[in-house]
Amino acid sequence: MAVYTDITDDELAAFLSDYDLGQAVAFKGIAEGVENSNFLLETESGRFILTVYERRAKPEDLPYFLDLLTWLADRGYPSAKPIADRAGATLKTIRGKPAALVEFLPGLSARRPTVAHCREAGEGLAWLHLAGEGYPARRANDLGQPHWAPLFAKHRKAADGLKPGLSATIDKDLAELALSWPRGLPTGVIHADYFPDNVFFKPDGKFAAAIDFYFACDDAFAYDIAVTLNAWCFEADGSFNITAARALVAGYERRRPLSPTERDAIPILARGAAMRFFLTRLADWGATPAGALVKPKDPLEYERKLAVHREGLSLFGTGA
Ligand SMILES: Nc1ncnc2c1ncn2[C@@H]1O[C@H](COP(=O)(O)OP(=O)(O)O)[C@@H](O)[C@H]1O
Ligand SMILES: N[C@@H](CCOP(=O)(O)O)C(=O)O
Numbered sequence: 001m002a003v004y005t006d007i008t009d010d011e012l013a014a015f016l017s018d019y020d021l022g023q024a025v026a027f028k029g030i031a032e033g034v035e036n037s038n039f040l041l042e043t044e045s046g047r048f049i050l051t052v053y054e055r056r057a058k059p060e061d062l063p064y065f066l067d068l069l070t071w072l073a074d075r076g077y078p079s080a081k082p083i084a085d086r087a088g089a090t091l092k093t094i095r096g097k098p099a100a101l102v103e104f105l106p107g108l109s110a111r112r113p114t115v116a117h118c119r120e121a122g123e124g125l126a127w128l129h130l131a132g133e134g135y136p137a138r139r140a141n142d143l144g145q146p147h148w149a150p151l152f153a154k155h156r157k158a159a160d161g162l163k164p165g166l167s168a169t170i171d172k173d174l175a176e177l178a179l180s181w182p183r184g185l186p187t188g189v190i191h192a193d194y195f196p197d198n199v200f201f202k203p204d205g206k207f208a209a210a211i212d213f214y215f216a217c218d219d220a221f222a223y224d225i226a227v228t229l230n231a232w233c234f235e236a237d238g239s240f241n242i243t244a245a246r247a248l249v250a251g252y253e254r255r256r257p258l259s260p261t262e263r264d265a266i267p268i269l270a271r272g273a274a275m276r277f278f279l280t281r282l283a284d285w286g287a288t289p290a291g292a293l294v295k296p297k298d299p300l301e302y303e304r305k306l307a308v309h310r311e312g313l314s315l316f317g318t319g320a
Contacts, residue, residue: 003029005037005052005095012041015094018085019101021045032197034284034297035214040104047104048083052097057214059098064139065213066090066100068132068189073103077131078209080105107200107208113232118244121199122251124207125191125228129221129256132189141192141217143276145181149174155282162285162300170278173306177272182220182265190224191216195231222262225252226269229315230277230305238304245315263316271309278302 007015012024022044030038030049037052053062066082070090073081080102082090092099110117143151152159152170159166191198192215200208225248233244249258249266281299 002031002033002035003037003039004054005097007039007050007052007094011094015050015092015099016043018087018089018092019083020086021048021083021101033212035212041101048101049080049104050094050099050101052094052099053214054097057098061139062091062098062100064137065216067137068135068216069102069213071135072128072131075131077128078105078207079128079213080209080211105200105209105211107202109197109200111196113196113244115241115244115247116205117196117201118232118248119251120201120205120207121194121196121228121232122225122248123254124199124210124251125194125224126252126255127207128191128194128210129188129224135189139217141190141219143192143215143280144217144219145177145272148177148272148275148279151279151283155279158282158285159299162282163303166303170275173271173275173310177268177275180268181272182222182261182268185220185222185262185265186259187218187220189216190219190221192219192224192227194224194228220262220265220269221256222258222265223269223273225249225258225262226266226273227276229266229270230273230302234305234308238308240308240313242315249315266315267309267313270313271306274302274305274309278306 012027016024024041024043026042028040030040035055036057037054039050041048041050069079069082072079083101083103084090085092090100152174156167159170191210191213193212194210198212199210202208229245229248232248233241235241278299281297281302284296285299
C-alpha cells in the first residue's frame, strides 16, 4: 500500500480551502502504487486524486510533470489534468510535502494484459508521443544509460546477496550496453514507466487513459516502446510473448510508424530498459521506509528479463 503520509481531516479541510471545490465528502488512501502517496478524494464538486510526492520525484521536477499533464490534457490526450487553486497554482503543499490535485480518470488497468490490450496500449503510447510534441520544458532522463553504472556501484553487494555472482554478470551487461547504446534516434517526451498499472482501459477493452507521469522525460521514443514491451509482453513463466510484442508495436504504428533504425534498435533498448528497472528495484530492495506498507518490487523479475535480452530478441523476423 502506497500511503506514506497520513492526512487529518483538518489538514485536508485547510488544503481544500484554497480551491473552489466544496467540502470533502469522501477521502481514502489508495493501495496501488509505490512511489507517492495517493488518495481518492470526493468533494461536493466531483472526484479527484490527491498525490503527495514522496520518493524519487525531485521537488524541482514537479512543475515539469504538472505542466506536462496540463499540456497533454489540453491537447486531448487522456491524462489527468491538474486542478489549479484559486490563485492558479497546481503545485501545493500538505503536511510540509509537495502535493497536487488531479482529475480522477475512469478506467481499469489490465491485471493480465492480453494481446488486444497490448495493441491498444501501443496505440496509446504513440498518441502520447505525438501529443507531447512541442512541449517546451525539458527534462533529461536521470535514469538513462549513463546513470546505470554509477547507480549499480552503490548496490553491488545487494545484487550478490540476491544471487551469488550476479554483480559480475551485471558489470558485463553494463559494459556491453555502454558500447552499443544507440544514439541519434528520434526523441521527445516519453512516459518512461508505461506499465500495465499505469494504463486504463474502457469496458470494451479500448485504451482509456495513462497515469503516473512522474518519470516522464526527454528520451528516444523507441526506448519508451522498449520499456513497454518489457512490462507488458513477458509471461508469468518468464518467456517473452512475441505475438503480444508484435501487436504492441503494430498498435503503436497505427499512429506513429517506426523508422527502420528505430526497429533495429529495439532489442538493445529492451536490454537497457530491463537493466534500468532491475537497478531501481535493486536500490529499493531493503530501502523501503519502516511503517510504509509497501511491498518492494522483485529485482530478480527484471534480472530474468535481462537474461532473455542477453540472448538477443528477434522481434520483427527477417525482412520485416
Ligand atoms: N488520475 C487518476 N484517476 C484515477 N485513479 C488514479 C489516478 N491517479 C492515480 N490513480 C490510482 O492510484 C494508483 C497509484 O497511482 P500511481 O500514480 O501509479 O502511484 P505511484 O506513483 O505511487 O506509483 C493507481 O494505480 C490508480 O489506482
Ligand atoms: N514500474 C516500476 C516501479 C514504479 O512503480 P509505479 O507504481 O509508479 O508504476 C517497476 O515496476 O519497477
